[in-house]
Amino acid sequence: MSDSGGVSVLGICGSLRKASYNMAALRLAIAQKPAGMTVTVADISQIAPYDEDVRAQGFPLTVETLRRQIAGADAVLFACPEYNYSMSGVLKNAIDWASRPPDQPFAGKPCAILGAAAGMAGGARAQGDLRRSMVFLDMHPINKPEVLIGQAQTKFDESGKLLDEAGRGFIRDMMAALDRWTRQIGGKK
Numbered sequence: 808m809s810d811s812g813g814v815s816v817l818g819i820c821g822s823l824r825k826a827s828y829n830m831a832a833l834r835l836a837i838a839q840k841p842a843g844m845t846v847t848v849a850d851i852s853q854i855a856p857y858d859e860d861v862r863a864q865g866f867p868l869t870v871e872t873l874r875r876q877i878a879g880a881d882a883v884l885f886a887c888p889e890y891n892y893s894m895s896g897v898l899k900n901a902i903d904w905a906s907r908p909p910d911q912p913f914a915g916k917p918c919a920i921l922g923a924a925a926g927m928a929g930g931a932r933a934q935g936d937l938r939r940s941m942v943f944l945d946m947h948p949i950n951k952p953e954v955l956i957g958q959a960q961t962k963f964d965e966s967g968k969l970l971d972e973a974g975r976g977f978i979r980d981m982m983a984a985l986d987r988w989t990r991q992i993g994g995k996k
């Protein structure tokens with residue numbers, strides 16, 4: 808927990824688009840976080856494609872920063888776009904880099920996923936794949952509520968406001984669940 812006793816969360820968004828629905832949903836999650844929780848959003852925009860030869864020379868600063876942020880957070884919140892039935896390459900690449908030894912920083916972390924996608928399923932397939940990766944990462948995701956914002960282009964206004972009241976409620980409930988879950992199992996520092 809942070810010095811103030813609240814849960815500290817690192818947000819990681821898999822879309823770099825300025826008008827990203829996933830980033831808009833992440834912003835809404837932050838706006839609806841429970842009292843005491845703090846959320847920092849990682850910048851993964853400058854992380855280069857994974858290269859084991861580069862890693863062998865040492866993590867680039869962009870990756871080292873992300874790894875430190877993950878290690879220092881009590882929990883991780885992923886905003887997960889769906890690209891071709893899976894998570895975006897940008898998100899997978901950041902996870903791949905951060906997950907390399909030593910001291911794999913995701914291990915033992917509570918986490919949650921939210922997602923918005925153009926399709927009816929709201930990114931369900933991408934979230935399924937991300938959950939599968941979480942097994943190998945040794946993370947502990949909350950299961951419910953699921954936040955799957957389908958047909959996102961009809962659910963947000965031009966300013967990025969989520970107009971769907973039910974969706975807003977799911978995001979609020981998910982943040983409360985992440986707070987409870989993190990306190991219950993404890994975030995690994």
Ligand SMILES: Cc1cc2nc3c(=O)[nH]c(=O)nc-3n(C[C@H](O)[C@H](O)[C@H](O)COP(=O)(O)O)c2cc1C
Nearest residue numbers: 822824827828829830888889890891892924925926
């Ligand atoms: C390469 C690519 C693949 C996509 N594949 C899917 C898909 O499998 N399912 C889906 O619902 N939407 C798919 N979409 C549409 C995205 O859901 C949509 O572009 C969404 O706005 C991306 O998230 P963002 O708004 O956070 O950038 C795809 C978009 C791109 C660019």
